[in-house]
Amino acid sequence: xxxxxxxxxxxxxxxxxxxxxxxxxxxxxxxxxxxxxxxxxxxxxxxxxxxxxxxxxxxxxxxxxxxxxxxxxxxxxxxxxxxxxxxxxxxxxxxxxxxxxxxxxxxxxxxxxxxxxxxxxxxxxxxxxxxxxxxxxxxxxxxxxxxxxxxxxxxxxxxxxxxxxxxxxxxxxxxxxxxxxxxxxxxxxxxxxxxxxxxxxxxxxxxxxxxxxxxxxxxxxxxxxxxxxxxxxxxxxxxxxxxxxxxxxxxxxxxxxxxxxxxxxxxxxxxxxxxxxxxxxxxxxxxxxxxxxxxxxxxxxxxxxxxxxxxxxxxxxxxxxxxxxxxxxxxxxxxxxxxxxxxxxxxxxxxxxxxxxxxxxxxxxxxxxxxxxxxxxxxxxxxxxxxxxxxxxxxxxxxxxxxxxxxxxxxxxxxxxxxxxxxxxxxxxxxxxxxxxxxxxxxxxxxxxxxxxxxxxxxxxxxxx
RNA sequence: GGCGCCAUAGCCAAGUGGUAAGGCAGAGGUCUGCAACACCUUUAUCACCAGUUCAAAUCUGGUUGGCGCCUCCA
Numbered sequence: 001x002x003x004x005x006x007x008x009x010x011x012x013x014x015x016x017x018x019x020x021x022x023x024x025x026x027x028x029x030x031x032x033x034x035x036x037x038x039x040x041x042x043x044x045x046x047x048x049x050x051x052x053x054x055x056x057x058x059x060x061x062x063x064x065x066x067x068x069x070x071x072x073x074x075x076x077x078x079x080x081x082x083x084x085x086x087x088x089x090x091x092x093x094x095x096x097x098x099x100x101x102x103x104x105x106x107x108x109x110x111x112x113x114x115x116x117x118x119x120x121x122x123x124x125x126x127x128x129x130x131x132x133x134x135x136x137x138x139x140x141x142x143x144x145x146x147x148x149x150x151x152x153x154x155x156x157x158x159x160x161x162x163x164x165x166x167x168x169x170x171x172x173x174x175x176x177x178x179x180x181x182x183x184x185x186x187x188x189x190x191x192x193x194x195x196x197x198x199x200x201x202x203x204x205x206x207x208x209x210x211x212x213x214x215x216x217x218x219x220x221x222x223x224x225x226x227x228x229x230x231x232x233x234x235x236x237x238x239x240x241x242x243x244x245x246x247x248x249x250x251x252x253x254x255x256x257x258x259x260x261x262x263x264x265x266x267x268x269x270x271x272x273x274x275x276x277x278x279x280x281x282x283x284x285x286x287x288x289x290x291x292x293x294x295x296x297x298x299x300x301x302x303x304x305x306x307x308x309x310x311x312x313x314x315x316x317x318x319x320x321x322x323x324x325x326x327x328x329x330x331x332x333x334x335x336x337x338x339x340x341x342x343x344x345x346x347x348x349x350x351x352x353x354x355x356x357x358x359x360x361x362x363x364x365x366x367x368x369x370x371x372x373x374x375x376x377x378x379x380x381x382x383x384x385x386x387x388x389x390x391x392x393x394x395x396x397x398x399x400x401x402x403x404x405x406x407x408x409x410x411x412x413x414x415x416x417x418x419x420x421x422x423x424x425x426x427x428x429x430x431x432x433x434x435x436x437x438x439x440x441x442x443x444x445x446x447x448x449x450x451x452x453x454x455x456x457x458x459x460x461x462x463x464x465x
Numbered sequence: 466g467g468c469g470c471c472a473u474a475g476c477c478a479a480g481u482g483g484u485a486a487g488g489c490a491g492a493g494g495u496c497u498g499c500a501a502c503a504c505c506u507u508u509a510u511c512a513c514c515a516g517u518u519c520a521a522a523u524c525u526g527g528u529u530g531g532c533g534c535c536u537c538c539a
C-alpha cells in the first residue's frame with residue numbers, strides 16, 4: 001500500500017507506527033458557517049482513506065477537530081449579538097448534518113479547541129522552557145529560527161520567506177516568520193487565563209495539541225487541504241517536534257482544490273457553493289460520487305454538467321445492483337455450476353483491480369472504473385439463469401467495494417402497497433389484451449406517483465424517482 | 466520575485482518506458498407494442514519543439530498555456 005507523502009514528495013509504502021493501527025489527524029473546519037463544496041473534499045476523501053484502511057484490517061483512530069475560537073466566529077457572534085458558543089454549537093450541528101449526509105463516518109474523536117486550553121498552555125510552557133518560544137507583552141511567539149527543520153514540509157527556504165514577507169512586520173516579533181502561540185485578549189473577545197495574562201490560543205497550536213492528546217507524539221497520517229501545507233502544517237511540525245523532540249507525523253496527505261471555471265472558489269468571484277445549496281439540486285451521494293471521479297490530489301472543477309454526469313454514472317451502478325438483487329431472488333439454481341468457474345474467476349479478477357488502484361495512493365478514479373467493469377460484467381453475464389451462488393458473490397463484492405468508497409446502495413426491500421400492485425396487474429392484463437392505451441395510461445398514472453415501470457425480459461420492474 | 470502542480474477524445478478522467486482503462490454525452494444497432502433498463506458497434510497517437518532509447522503520453526531540456534502556495538482559507 002503506497003501513499004504520496006508531501007513531506008518527502010514521493011509515494012511511500014505505508015508502515016504504521018504501531019502494528020495494525022492507523023492514527024490519523026485531519027484538520028477540521030472553523031465553525032462559523034455551513035461547509036462549502038471545497039470543505040467537503042477532505043471530509044470525503046480522507047473518509048475514503050479511513051474506510052480503505054479499515055477494509056484492509058487496520059484499526060483506525062481518526063481525529064478531526066473543530067476550531068471553535070477564531071476571529072471569524074467572534075465577528076459572527078458580534079454581528080448576531082449572541083455568544084461565540086451559540087455560533088459554534090449551531091454550526092457544529094450543521095457540519096455534522098452535512099458530513100453524515102455525505103456518508104462521512106464520525107471521527108473517533110472530534111475535539112474542540114476551547115476544550116483543550118489547559119493542554120495548549122502546557123505546550124506553550126514547554127516551548128518557552130526549551131527556548132523555542134518567547135513572550136512579548138502578553139503575546140507568545142514561536143521562534144521559527146530556533147527550529148532547524150522549518151520549511152521542510154512546504155519546501156520553503158526561511159531566508160526566502162523572510163525576504164518575501166508580505167505582511168507588515170510586527171515589531172514585537174523577533175523575526176517576521178515567527179507566529180503567535182498565544183494572543184492577548186482584546187476588548188469584547190472571549191479569553192482564558194494563562195501565565196501570560198488573559199488571552200486565547202493561536203490557530204496553529206490547537207492541532208498540535210489535539211493530535212498529541214488523542215493520538216500521541218508521533219502519528220501516522222496528518223491530512224488536510226493543500227492550502228494548509230504552509231503555514232499551518234509547517235507550523236504544526238515546528239511546534240510539535242520542538243516540544244516533543246520526536247517526529248510529528250510520518251505521512252502528510254493533502255487534497256487538491258475544487259475550482260469553479262478553473263478558478264479557486266471565492267466569495268468575491270461569486271463562484272462559491274455551499275454543500276447545502278447543492279443538495280437542493282443533487283443528493284449528497286452524488287456529491288460524494290463526483291469527488292471520487294478524480295484523484296484526491298488533483299484539482300477538480302465543479303459544475304452542473306459534471307454533477308449530472310455523476311448522477312447518471314451513479315444510477316448505472318445502482319441499477320446494476322438492483323438487477324442483481326432481482327436476479328438473485330428469481331434464480332432457480334443454488335450452487336455454482338461447473339460452467340461458471342470461469343465467470344467467477346473473471347469477476348474476482350475485475351474486483352482485484354479495485355484494490356490495486358486503492359493501494360496506489362488511493363486512486364479512486366481507477367477504483368470506480370473497476371466497479372463499473374464489475375457492473376458491466378454483471379449486466380452481461382448474470383441473469384436469472386445464473387446460480388444464486390455466483391449472483392450473490394458478484395453482488396456482495398460490488399456492495400463491499402462500494403462501501404469502501406462510501407457509495408451507498410439502496411438495497412432495503414421496497415414494497416408496493418396493494419393498490420399499486422393492483423394497478424400493475426391491471427396494466428399487465430391490458431398489455432396482454434393489446435390494449436396499449438390503457439396500459440400507458442396506468443403507467444403514466446404510476447409515474448405521477450413517482451413509480452417508474454420497466455418491462456424487461458424477466459418481467460415488470462419498478463423504480464422510484 | 467521565491468516554491469510547486471498541471472496540460473490525454475465533445476466533457477470528465479486513469480495510465481509514468483513497450484504502441485491509449487473507465488464514466489458522461491453523441492451516432493448507429495439489438496431487445497421492446499412503445500418507453501425505459503441493458504447489451505453491441507463507433508469517436509484520441511496523449512499542448513508544441515528538440516533530445517535520450519530498439520521502443521515515450523510515460524525520461525531530459527526548452528516553448529506555450531492554465532492553476533496553486535508564499536496572507537485567513539479545504
